[in-house]
Amino acid sequence: MNPINPNQHTRRAFLRRSGQLALAGTALPFALNMAAIGEAAAFNATDYKALVCVFLAGGNDYANTVVTYDADSYARYRTVRGGDATGFNIAIARESLATTLLNPTAPLAGGRQYALHPAMGRLTNLFHSGQAAVQLNVGPLVVPLTRAQYQSADRRLYPIPPRLFSHNDQQSTWQTSAPEGSTVGWGGKMGDLALSSNGSAIFTCISASGNAVFLSGEQALMYQVGPAGALPLKAVTESVYGSAAVRSAMTQLVRERRGQLLENEYNTVTARAIDSQVQVKAAMDSAVLRTPTPPSNHLASQLMTVARLIAGRNILGSKRQVFFVSMGGFDLHDGLINGQAGLMSRLSEAMGAFYDATVELGVANQVTAFTASDFGRTLTSNGDGSDHGWGGHHLVVGGAVRGKAFYGKAPPVSVANTTAAEDQWHVGQGRLLPSTSVDQYAATLARWFGVADTEMAGVLPNLRNFGSADYPLNMGFMG
Secondary structure (H helix, E strand, C coil): CCCCCHHHCCHHHHHHHHHHHHHHCCCCCHHHCCCCCCCCCCCCCCCCEEEEEEEECCCCCHHHCEEECCHHHHHHHHHHHCCCCCCCCCCCCHHHHHHHECCCCCCCHHHCCEEECCCCHHHHHHHHCCCEEEEEEEECCCCCCCHHHHHCCCCCCCCCCCCCCCHHHHHHHHHHCCCCCCCCCHHHHHHHHHHHHCCCHHHCEEECCCCCHHHCCCCCCCEEEECCEECCCHHHHCCECCEHHHHHHHHHHHHCCCCCHHHHHHHHHHHHHHHHHHHHHHHHHCCCCCCCCCCCCHHHHHHHHHHHHHHCHHHHCCCEEEEEEEECCCCCCCCHHHHHHHHHHHHHHHHHHHHHHHHHHCCHHHEEEEEEECCCECCCCCCCCCCECCCEEEEEECCCECCCEEECCCCCCCCCCCCCHHHCCECCCCCECCCEEHHHHHHHHHHHHCCCHHHHHHHCCCHHHCCCCCCCCCCCCEC
């Protein structure tokens, strides 16, 4: 049995996870629950590599992030998003895009051109210097789909991701290939394979942004950190009710062996959490970063915490790590123009500063950051914003990225409901029908990380449905 296949759960696995969740419900933070980390199939990692998922919660508006620029496509975009009887206008002025116009090494077919949002100067510079790439029109798919197949009633032959356009479900589907309620993510599954390559397996999957199912594997469990590092167990690290004696007694209680199985397991996990906190503090204290953190930027603070953990990778005994950070605010049904500008600025500055930090640490070629989001949004305006969509454009940043390039297919700019070829890449209101699946996107990252082709099916269950010339298993954006 494949130990990381979520479709093949055993009674033993169920009991193991039930015990973990029971412990998580006690005074320990969920992130510090590290029971049952054991043996795992793994690749042999002799170097260091890290993947960093930058999740844009709420559903980022694709059309105003990577903005169509060539004259014909922009005219169509302007017609759809421009002012109407309500007086609202969610189209970005073409002249304001001149400084963020992307000039790829290989021009796109048909004379297509794109610019990044005007607030994304740092990421524009990284694109032109070859450290950033754009993956066009990616989103969850079970199988390749045409518009006619999407509209078919035959869901056995033409399955679609469940509960499309739902925030919680599509966040989960992006991270796990299944809707809300899923317990195992593809980042965690890669962590399962990497455990034996790391001296301290508990530091394989780390979130700087709270709980994230993306990092949960069958054996790899998410470890949470905050801006200052490990989450402290105050009862054993600080005086309790002003008494050092109480703290000492608590420390002794949670470290001693117990005869009762669950009590003993509780103490084992607690002791491990205390020791891990000490190890994380030592790792982060050893990191001296000169790269400044952009001010008033929570995403940048998360990414700089990740950078400090990477700097302390030798203390943590890490060869392979998967990180998760996030920022919210992208559900812009209203106020799209003003609201997204601030978000794009913070995203660009944060990812730019993080790349600079990896250069400072000498690991730029070993760390890759990539964006993800619930879904893209409608091309049509609902007045002052856009509504829930499907496919969207995403960014990949790092020294190993084959940058200054676009990957995937540039979707036509259309909202028409006709049989014309250009109208087949949306499912209404300009909601993009993805031409690249999340599985293809993830497989390209996973292969660079060290996952073998023979292990891909256990990490990405829908990948077996792709692999044609139109839906390649390797999108090519990683060196």
